[in-house]
Amino acid sequence: MSKNRRIEHLGSAKRIVLKVGSSLLAASPAGQPAAIADEIAMLQDQGIETVIVSSGAIALGLHGLGLKSRPTDLPSLQAAAAIGQSRLLQNWEHAFSAHQGRIAQVLLTHDDVSSRVRFLNARHALRALLSAGVVPIVNENDTVAIDEIRYGDNDQLAALVCNLISADALIIYTDVDGLHDADPRHGGVRIPLITDIDEQASPVAKTTSASGVGSGGMASKVAAAKNAASFGVPTVVVPGARRGILLSALTGQDVGTLFVPKAQAISSRKHWIGFGAKPAGQLVVDDGAFRALQKGGGSLLPAGLVEVLSDFGRGALVSLMTTEKTEFARGLVSYGAEDLRKLCGCRSDEIGARLGYTYSGEVVHRDDLVLL
Numbered sequence: 419m420s421k422n423r424r425i426e427h428l429g430s431a432k433r434i435v436l437k438v439g440s441s442l443l444a445a446s447p448a449g450q451p452a453a454i455a456d457e458i459a460m461l462q463d464q465g466i467e468t469v470i471v472s473s474g475a476i477a478l479g480l481h482g483l484g485l486k487s488r489p490t491d492l493p494s495l496q497a498a499a500a501i502g503q504s505r506l507l508q509n510w511e512h513a514f515s516a517h518q519g520r521i522a523q524v525l526l527t528h529d530d531v532s533s534r535v536r537f538l539n540a541r542h543a544l545r546a547l548l549s550a551g552v553v554p555i556v557n558e559n560d561t562v563a564i565d566e567i568r569y570g571d572n573d574q575l576a577a578l579v580c581n582l583i584s585a586d587a588l589i590i591y592t593d594v595d596g597l598h599d600a601d602p603r604h605g606g607v608r609i610p611l612i613t614d615i616d617e618q619a620s621p622v623a624k625t626t627s628a629s630g631v632g633s634g635g636m637a638s639k640v641a642a643a644k645n646a647a648s649f650g651v652p653t654v655v656v657p658g659a660r661r662g663i664l665l666s667a668l669t670g671q672d673v674g675t676l677f678v679p680k681a682q683a684i685s686s687r688k689h690w691i692g693f694g695a696k697p698a699g700q701l702v703v704d705d706g707a708f709r710a711l712q713k714g715g716g717s718l719l720p721a722g723l724v725e726v727l728s729d730f731g732r733g734a735l736v737s738l739m740t741t742e743k744t745e746f747a748r749g750l751v752s753y754g755a756e757d758l759r760k761l762c763g764c765r766s767d768e769i770g771a772r773l774g775y776t777y778s779g780e781v782v783h784r785d786d787l788v789l790l
Contacts (some may be wrong), residue, residue: 591658623641650683692788
C-alpha cells in the first residue's frame with residue numbers, strides 16, 4: 419500500500435479524536451499520558467486540535483478496592499470508576515503541565531448523546547474548549563451510568579465524539595499493532611488497509627482478544643471504525659505503546675490498520691439518528707417493506723408495518739426490524755406507538771379514517787431514516 423493513500427486520508431487532518439485504551443494506561447499510568455502529551459503538544463504547534471477519549475478510570479480504581487481483575491457487577495465497576503477517575507485526570511494533568519498545556523474533564527453517558535438538545539450542548543462545549551486551546555479528556559461517566567445507558571467500551575464513544583466535534587480522523591490506541599487476518603499469536607499478519615469494513619474487517623475482527631482490564635477488543639474497534647466511516651472519518655488502529663506512533667500515523671507512515679471511510683458520508687443529523695441516539699422502541703416490518711427500504715430512497719409506509727414494540731411518542735427514534743427481529747435501520751416516527759398500532763397494514767389513504775386525523779402518509783419518512 420502506498421504512502422500516498424495514507425497521506426490522502428490523514429495528511430490534512432486538523433482536528434482528531436484519540437482513543438486510549440485501559441490496558442495501555444494500566445501498564446503505564448503516568449508514562450503513557452506523558453508520551454501522548456509530548457506528541458499532542460507538537461500537533462498543537464502545527465494547529466492541529468485533539469480530543470482524547472480516555473479509558474482507564476476503572477482499571478486505575480481496582481487497587482483502591484483491593485481487586486486484581488475487572489469486576490463484572492455494575493456497582494463494583496461504578497465504585498472503581500469513582501476511585502480511579504481522579505487518578506486518571508491527575509495523570510493527564512501532570513503530563514500536559516510539562517508543556518504548559520491545559521486539559522478539561524468531560525464525562526458523558528449515552529443519554530447525553532441520545533437527547534438532541536444535550537448532543538448539541540456537548541458539541542458547543544467541546545468546540546469552545548478546542549477554540550481556547552484546551553485538550554478535552556472525555557470518558558464515559560461510569561460512576562452514575564447504568565446498564566441500559568452504558569456505552570460498554572470507549573471505542574464507540576470515541577466514534578460518536580468524531581460526530582460531536584466534526585473530526586477529520588479517529589486514532590485508536592491499542593496493545594496490538596493493528597487488525598490481523600488471523601490470531602497474531604498463531605501467525606496472523608497485520609492488514610495495513612481496509613476499504614470495505616463488512617467484507618474485509620468484520621469477519622476477522624474477533625481474532626484479537628480483549629485484555630483483562632478493558633471491556634473492548636478488536637471487534638469493538640472495527641465497529642467504531644465503521645461508525646466513524648459512515649460519517650466520512652478515517653480510522654487508524656495503532657500500537658499505542660510505541661513512541662511517536664501518533665505523529666507516524668498522521669504523516670502517512672505504514673503503521674497499524676487504516677480504515678478508509680465511505681466516499682459519500684451521511685450528514686451529522688443522520689449520523690446521530692443511526693449511531694448517536696438510543697432507540698425508544700422497535701417497529702417490525704414485513705418482507706416487502708424490508709426489501710423496498712434496503713434499495714434506498716424510500717419511506718416506511720403503514721402498509722408494511724407488522725408490529726410495534728414498546729411505547730413512545732411522535733418524533734421518537736426507533737429501530738426498524740425484520741420479521742426475524744434483526745435491526746436493519748433506524749428512524750424518527752411520524753406517529754406515536756399507540757397510533758401506529760392502529761395503522762399496522764393499512765394504506766396511507768386510510769390513516770385519517772383510522773385515527774381521525776392525518777399527520778403524514780409515512781410512518782418514517784426517508785429523510786428521517788438511516789440504513790445500518
